[in-house]
Amino acid sequence: MKIYSYLTMTMGAALMLVSCGQQNQSSNGALSSSAAEKVYVAPGEQDEFYAFMSGGYSGNLTVYGLPSGRMFKEIPVFSQFPTSGYGYSEETKPMLNTSHGFVPWDDAHHPDISQTNGELDGRWIFINGNNTPRIARISLSTFETEEIIEVPNSAGNHSSSFITENTEYVVAGTRFSVPIPQRDIPINEYKSNFKGSLSFISVDPEHGHMDIKFQLMMPGFNYDLSHPGRGKSHGWFFFTTYNTEEAHTLQEVNSSQNDKDFIAAVNWKKIEEYVNNGGGTKVPAEYAHNIYDESTHTATTTMKKEVLTVDPLKVPGAVYFLPTPKSPHGCDVDPSGQYIIGNGKLSADLTVHSFDKMIAAIEGEKFDGEAYGIPILKFEDVLAGQVKSGGLGPLHTEFDDEGNAYTTFFISSEVVKWKLGTWEVIDRKPTYYSVGHLMIPGGNSRKPFGKYVVALNKITKDRYLPTGPEMEHSAQIYDISGEKMELIYDFPTHGEPHYAAGIPAEILAPKSKKIYRLDENKHPYAVLSPTESKVVRDGNEVHVYMSTIRSHFTPDNIEGIKVGDKVYFHITNHEQDFDVPHGFAMIGQNTSELLVMPGQTKTSVWEPKKVGVWPFYCTDFCSALHQEMQGYVRVSPANSNVELKWSLGE
Amino acid sequence: MKKASIIMIVGPLLLLGLYIFPLWNIMLGAPQYPDPLGMNIYISGLKGVNEFDIQNIDGLNHYIGMQTLPKANEMWEFGTFPIVIGIMVALGVLIGILGYLNKLSYKWFLGWFLTMSVLGVLGMYDFNEWLIDYGTNLDPNAIMKLTNTDGSPMTYKPPLLGHVKMLNFDVTSLPASGAWLMFAGMMLTLLAAFLGWKNQKTVKSIS
Numbered sequence: 025m026k027i028y029s030y031l032t033m034t035m036g037a038a039l040m041l042v043s044c045g046q047q048n049q050s051s052n053g054a055l056s057s058s059a060a061e062k063v064y065v066a067p068g069e070q071d072e073f074y075a076f077m078s079g080g081y082s083g084n085l086t087v088y089g090l091p092s093g094r095m096f097k098e099i100p101v102f103s104q105f106p107t108s109g110y111g112y113s114e115e116t117k118p119m120l121n122t123s124h125g126f127v128p129w130d131d132a133h134h135p136d137i138s139q140t141n142g143e144l145d146g147r148w149i150f151i152n153g154n155n156t157p158r159i160a161r162i163s164l165s166t167f168e169t170e171e172i173i174e175v176p177n178s179a180g181n182h183s184s185s186f187i188t189e190n191t192e193y194v195v196a197g198t199r200f201s202v203p204i205p206q207r208d209i210p211i212n213e214y215k216s217n218f219k220g221s222l223s224f225i226s227v228d229p230e231h232g233h234m235d236i237k238f239q240l241m242m243p244g245f246n247y248d249l250s251h252p253g254r255g256k257s258h259g260w261f262f263f264t265t266y267n268t269e270e271a272h273t274l275q276e277v278n279s280s281q282n283d284k285d286f287i288a289a290v291n292w293k294k295i296e297e298y299v300n301n302g303g304g305t306k307v308p309a310e311y312a313h314n315i316y317d318e319s320t321h322t323a324t325t326t327m328k329k330e331v332l333t334v335d336p337l338k339v340p341g342a343v344y345f346l347p348t349p350k351s352p353h354g355c356d357v358d359p360s361g362q363y364i365i366g367n368g369k370l371s372a373d374l375t376v377h378s379f380d381k382m383i384a385a386i387e388g389e390k391f392d393g394e395a396y397g398i399p400i401l402k403f404e405d406v407l408a409g410q411v412k413s414g415g416l417g418p419l420h421t422e423f424d425d426e427g428n429a430y431t432t433f434f435i436s437s438e439v440v441k442w443k444l445g446t447w448e449v450i451d452r453k454p455t456y457y458s459v460g461h462l463m464i465p466g467g468n469s470r471k472p473f474g475k476y477v478v479a480l481n482k483i484t485k486d487r488y489l490p491t492g493p494e495m496e497h498s499a500q501i502y503d504i505s506g507e508k509m510e511l512i513y514d515f516p517t518h519g520e521p522h523y524a525a526g527i528p529a530e531i532l533a534p535k536s537k538k539i540y541r542l543d544e545n546k547h548p549y550a551v552l553s554p555t556e557s558k559v560v561r562d563g564n565e566v567h568v569y570m571s572t573i574r575s576h577f578t579p580d581n582i583e584g585i586k587v588g589d590k591v592y593f594h595i596t597n598h599e600q601d602f603d604v605p606h607g608f609a610m611i612g613q614n615t616s617e618l619l620v621m622p623g624q625t626k627t628s629v630w631e632p633k634k635v636g637v638w639p640f641y642c643t644d645f646c647s648a649l650h651q652e653m654q655g656y657v658r659v660s661p662a663n664s665n666v667e668l669k670w671s672l673g674e
Numbered sequence: 675m676k677k678a679s680i681i682m683i684v685g686p687l688l689l690l691g692l693y694i695f696p697l698w699n700i701m702l703g704a705p706q707y708p709d710p711l712g713m714n715i716y717i718s719g720l721k722g723v724n725e726f727d728i729q730n731i732d733g734l735n736h737y738i739g740m741q742t743l744p745k746a747n748e749m750w751e752f753g754t755f756p757i758v759i760g761i762m763v764a765l766g767v768l769i770g771i772l773g774y775l776n777k778l779s780y781k782w783f784l785g786w787f788l789t790m791s792v793l794g795v796l797g798m799y800d801f802n803e804w805l806i807d808y809g810t811n812l813d814p815n816a817i818m819k820l821t822n823t824d825g826s827p828m829t830y831k832p833p834l835l836g837h838v839k840m841l842n843f844d845v846t847s848l849p850a851s852g853a854w855l856m857f858a859g860m861m862l863t864l865l866a867a868f869l870g871w872k873n874q875k876t877v878k879s880i881s
Contacts, residue, residue: 539726574733600726601733602709648737649817 059512062503065092070533073465073526075478076135076149077499079103080520083130085151085162090465090476090526091501093515101160101169102130102153106616110169113618114592114627115547116316118323122156122174123310131155134185134249134523137164138227142189142254142359142470146531148232150185150194157181159196159225161232163318165537170316173234176309176331177204177221177241183250183355187227189258189470193292194234196223197263201244201270205307214272218244221333222263224292233315238299238332240290240343243396244270246279247288249354249420254470255361257379259293262364266351268395279351280370284403286345286395287355287366289382294342295334303339304332319546321625337397344386345395347403348375354420354461358429358444359470363408367418367431374418374431376447378408409447413440419460420523422467424474424504430467432459432479439479439502441509451508455500457483464504465526473528477502477509480521488516497521538602540623547625549594554578559670566591566668572606572620573598574647576672577640580655584668587632587661593618593640596625606653607643617643632659678869679774681862682783686766688859692717692759695852698801699723700832702731704842714850715801717755719746738841739816740830741808751800762790766863773870780870787863794856802834 065071071089079086083103087096104111104120111120111128120126130153138147148170149162157175162168175181175196183197201218203209209217222240227233245265253260268285271278298304309331316323336343350368352375357364364377385405392402417435424430427444437458441451461480465473479502484495496516502509542552551557551569557578560567566589571578577595585591595608599622609617610630618626632638642653660666696714701723703710711731712723720743722728732742746752766786772778809831820828820841830840837846849857 599733601730 059503059510062510063091063093063501063513065089065094070529072529073473073476074529074532075463075465075524075526076137077480077517077521077524078132078135078151079518080133080497080522081131082519083132083153084519085132085135085149086518086521087167088517089529090478091503091513093499093501093513095518097167098518099162099167099169101151101162102127102132102158102172104128104616107619109616109618109626109628112616112628114629115322115625118325119169119172119314119316121312121314121325122158123176123312123327124156127156129155130158132160132519132522133182135525136185136187136194136468136523137525137527138191138232139187139189139469140191142258144466144469144471144527144531145191146527146535147191148227149525150187152181152184152196154181154184154199157184157196157198159185159194159234161194161227161234163232164532165535166318167536168316170318171232171234172312172314173225173236174311174313175221175223175225175236176311177202177219177239177333178223180246183222183247183263186250186252186261186468188252188261188292189254191227191229193224193237194227195250195252195261195292196225197247197250198222199246199248201246204241205309211272214244215270216244218270218272220245220247220265222247222261222288222290224295234313236311236328236331238295238304238334240295240334240336242288242336242343243268243398245285248352251355251357251468253357253361253379254359257357257361257364259291260379261290261292262346262355262357263288263290264348264352264355264366266353284347284349285351286400287348287352287364287377288398289344289346289364291342295339298339298342299332299334304334306330307333317546318540319544321540321545321547321550341386343398344382345398345400346377346382346406347392347400348377349373354418354431356421356423356429356468359423359425359472361470363444365421365429365431367421369417369419369434371418372413372416374411374413374421374442376408376410376444377406381408382406409445411440411442411447411449413442413449413452415440415452420462422462422464422477423472424464424467425472426474428474428504430462430464430477430504430509432462434458434460434482437481439477439509441504453502453509453511455479455481456487456498456514457481457485461521461523463524463526465528467526473526475503475505476526477504478524478526480517480524482520484516487514539600540621542596542598542600542623545596545623545625547594547596549592549627550596550625551578551594552596554598554672557670557672559584559668561668564589568593568670569596570594571596571598572608572642572653574604575642575649575653577608577642577653577655578672579670580672581674582655582670583658583660584666585632585657585659586664586666587635587659589632591630591632591657592627593630594625594627595620597622599623604646605644606646608640609643610640610657611638619644632657635659635661675776675780675870675873676774678780678783678866678873679770681770681869682773682786682866683767683770685859685862685866686763686770686786688855688862689759689763689766691855691859692852693756695855696721696850697852697856698847699850700845700847703844703846706842710844713743716852717752717759719752720744735830737817738820738828738830739813739818741811741813743808749804751804755797758793762786762793766790770866773866780867780874783863783867783870787860787867790860790863794860798834805831805834808832 073090100110157178178198180199182199246267267279348366350371352366415433698715
């Protein structure tokens with residue numbers, strides 16, 4: 025308890041000191057230069073980079089432009105999104121299915137863009153759901169979530185979703201070790217009963233479909249963050265750990281006792297080979313695999329029943345521990361793949377491990393004991409250097425293309441630029457306030473685009489006009505094209521962005537879809553011509569096959585619906601013109617609206633409870649006659665004999 | 675006369691380009707259409723510059739009561755024009771060959787050019803007639819019935835040639851690559867006639 029209060033006081037004091045110091049700096053730093061010119065994207069002009077920011081507790085992913093900081097879109101991923109009907113429409117409800125049933129929310133953390141040969145290829149972006157462990161894959165041609173796979177045997181899916189350099193795997197590690205398999209045991213029997221699983225999820229190179237190839241069953245530590253090896257270290261994956269103490273209560277104290285925790289180095293190529301040769305144990309598991317099909321515009325859920333687990337001790341040479349001081353958080357690998365940076369979040373210094381030294385130490389079998397049978401390498405043998413930063417609370421590191429690294433410091437609220445190899449600090453700039461992740465487009469790949477760094481802060485306070493106790497998080501953009509960083513812009517973000525991923529616009533923009541082709545629409549309830557529109561009764565289920573085009577629904581008058589019916593409106597948008605969605609909303613419906621893109625079909629359910637004539641309308645201001653885009657449904661008593669009929673213009 | 679005849683053979687062949695390239699092009703740009711909608715007019719039918727342009731032009735035009743753009747089988751011209759062009763190309767080449775063999779005089783070259791010019795003008799006249807009908811023969815139940823300042827009903831005839839501002843749209847109508855090929859081909863036949871005439875004068879003066 026003593027340590028606990030001491031630590032809180034120190035951090036509190038540090039925070040106060042630092043924020044006082046920054047007040048002075050901010051008043052003369054940012055506005056004095058040509059910062060405005062650097063971020064100004066004139067009306068009609070477009071940004072140089074896309075930035076995808078995780079939404080944190082919004083469960084979604086937001087798309088921004090750099091350097092303007094303009095938000096373009098919120099992509100619904102793990103959360104229901106009434107704006108488009110995601111998670112409400114019949115087609116997209118399955119996307120949120122899990123082994124726990126329908127989970128309409130998650131905590132989205134770390135987006136990562138697919139790579140080929142260690143460079144961004146812009147096919148997909150992956151992101152993890154932290155709370156109910158899931159990994160999502162989002163198409164970067166439609167900017168829609170296409171797939172979500174649940175990760176069994178995991179909890180606090182935090183050291184995720186990082187991809188290997190040819191997108192062979194998207195990797196998901198567990199932050200909260202749990203009993204595996206789950207069972208009813210006393211919590212204080214944590215040690216040796218709890219395990220941490222590291223899941224290697226293969227990604228089909230053709231269509232991106234995910235499949236859990238194997239789960240590595242590691243000791244019950246907290247696997248906090250991870251990154252792949254690249255270049256020379258391709259084939260390895262590195263995970264920071266904390267709570268090697270294996271505490272299960274008051275972890276802020278009890279998990280902070282060891283001077284050093286570990287970075288786990290996993291030779292996944294070796295394990296892959298072991299698995300391909302029949303290694304591993306299939307164990308029962310229950311997890312959902314949800315795939316959205318672009319041609320049917322429909323998602324389906326498959327419940328999977330088993331998963332392949334691997335005991336690391338059965339694959340000699342597959343896993344090593346690299347001692348790393350002070351509960352390391354960020355785990356970042358430089359573009360060459362040589363340096364593995366572990367940021368001890370309770371220290372002032374950064375620890376940089378050398379991949380070459382690690383390999384030499386492994387070959388020389390220079391071990392410093394073991395943990396649960398896994399060899400621990402000697403700290404001095406793998407250490408490449410330490411960055412004496414003078415900051416407090418280092419969290420995450422990104423890289424430019426000139427051999428520099430940029431590390432965020434949460435407690436001292438700053439970004440520090442330092443040189444790989446010499447470990448000297450080149451520059452430091454304050455952030456506002458308490459920065460978490462930072463992002464340089466491609467900054468965690470073999471080919472960074474080192475023009476801007478975005479700092480994603482946890483505390484906003486006075487940066488913008490006050491909006492009551494709850495505020496959006498703030499982000500800052502720094503120009504890093506020169507020797508010194510220059511703060512050029514400050515903007516609020518949506519939700520709580522943890523990590524972000526950036527990519528040059530020229531890679532993505534040309535392949536962004538404008539419409540879905542109607543002639544490729546394979547939705548079972550689609551109407552491809554307005555003449556096919558119809559209403560079909562099947563018991564108390566009624567299916568309305570409806571089409572839309574500026575500015576009417578076909579049909580727009582429907583009679584013969586009865587109280588107690590379950591009415592499915594299947595809306596097909598017949599537009600084949602860019603940016604002409606139609607919406608659909610029915611009075612009293614216990615669900616959200618639909619927003620239907622050109623060529624797309626979406627379905628909304630309505631269970632009328634009251635007799636009457638009830639209107640529906642288009643919710644997207646589609647055209648000059650948008651206000652006229654409406655219709656009526658006559659609802660008769662449950663026992664009535666009103667004939668089912670539908671029409672347009674009669 | 676041999677050189678003139680060869681040019682006379684080549685000239686009409688350029689008209690074959692009309693089977694591949696559009697004769698005319700009409701583009702419609704508006705603030706909300708930064709990438710303008712466009713229509714290419716071929717001798718055998720209409721095609722959107724982008725795949726769905728025709729459908730989208732029809733979609734917009736229904737507000738002001740314009741007819742939908744004709745399909746290839748809905749206008750006799752799209753059946754007749756390819757035949758007429760085919761006959762004229764064959765005739766032109768035949769005349770050229772006969773000229774080469776000294777069976778015909780340069781006057782036939784000129785004759786072909788004049789016939790083609792007359793047909794061209796007739797074609798333009800017919801095209802303009804269609805534009806007038808398309809732009810003025812409006813659905814009496816049109817959603818938007820607009821009037822000019824003098825109270826007369828607004829019409830929407832696209833220009834035969836050049837640019838017109840029509841409501842929110844900038845409409846530009848210009849000959850397209852097929853027409854330019856036809857124009858070049860016809861000029862070649864005129865050149866052939868000229869060379870033939872000069873050649874004859876020379877021959878006459880020598881004799």
